[in-house]
Amino acid sequence: DGGITQSPKYLFRKEGQNVTLSCEQNLNHDAMYWYRQDPGQGLRLIYYSQIVNDFQKGDIAEGYSVSREKKESFPLTVTSAQKNPTAFYLCASSRGWREKLFFGSGTQLSVL
Amino acid sequence: AQKITQTQPGMFVQEKEAVTLDCTYDTSDPSYGLFWYKQPSSGEMIFLIYQGSYDQQNATEGRYSLNFQKARKSANLVISASQLGDSAMYFCAMREGSRGSNYKLTFGKGTLLTVNP
Numbered sequence: 445d446g447g448i449t450q451s452p453k454y455l456f457r458k459e460g461q462n463v464t465l466s467c468e469q470n471l472n473h474d475a476m477y478w479y480r481q482d483p484g485q486g487l488r489l490i491y492y493s494q495i496v497n498d499f500q501k502g503d504i505a506e507g508y509s510v511s512r513e514k515k516e517s518f519p520l521t522v523t524s525a526q527k528n529p530t531a532f533y534l535c536a537s538s539r540g541w542r543e544k545l546f547f548g549s550g551t552q553l554s555v556l
Numbered sequence: 557a558q559k560i561t562q563t564q565p566g567m568f569v570q571e572k573e574a575v576t577l578d579c580t581y582d583t584s585d586p587s588y589g590l591f592w593y594k595q596p597s598s599g600e601m602i603f604l605i606y607q608g609s610y611d612q613q614n615a616t617e618g619r620y621s622l623n624f625q626k627a628r629k630s631a632n633l634v635i636s637a638s639q640l641g642d643s644a645m646y647f648c649a650m651r652e653g654s655r656g657s658n659y660k661l662t663f664g665k666g667t668l669l670t671v672n673p
Contacts, residue, residue: 475659486663547601
């Protein structure tokens with residue numbers, strides 16, 4: 445079955461540490477996205493990529509970095525510069541600009 | 557200013573009754589799309605329904621329908637014959653811009669729907 449796989453489901457970060465969240469899709473979608481969700485809040489866009497080797501900052505990109513070396517993969521690194529990283533992170537993909545987003549099951553990141 | 561406003565933090569409905577979840581949006585772009593997603597306690601986002609700004613008819617998908625009032629900039633989700641499994645967080649979202657110019661999807665803060673037996 446086609447879909448989006450996010451790993452790990454739970455992740456803990458120590459102070460000063462960078463951590464990387466994995467996102468893989470086998471839907472052959474061009475566009476991929478990373479969203480952050482805080483309790484009681486909607487989703488906020490961190491980064492998105494419309495095509496391989498290209499990505500754009502979203503509304504809250506500071507303290508995060510991404511890469512898009514392969515169509516199937518869009519990993520997100522939460523750097524030590526992100527002072528409040530505890531949140532639920534959702535990866536998504538879409539076939540094109542008008543198409544609906546398909547989401548992964550999310551990664552809960554917490555700070556130790 | 558918020559692009560998407562969902563004014564109901566929480567809603568309750570009796571099983572088998574219909575419920576309307578409100579969504580208003582703000583855009584000056586004539587081309588946009590509106591989406592509704594459901595998020596159960598598991599966390600995954602499930603697509604429910606889509607309405608394009610140029611669509612002539614209100615969108616429907618099974619028990620879900622969208623009450624699209626363009627002049628009022630509202631896109632309310634109507635769930636008919638509520639089921640216990642409909643209990644979840646519901647998000648309204650908007651994408652603005654013409655083809656190829658904008659892939660960003662902006663979400664509202666959501667409405668928590670609880671279906672009572």
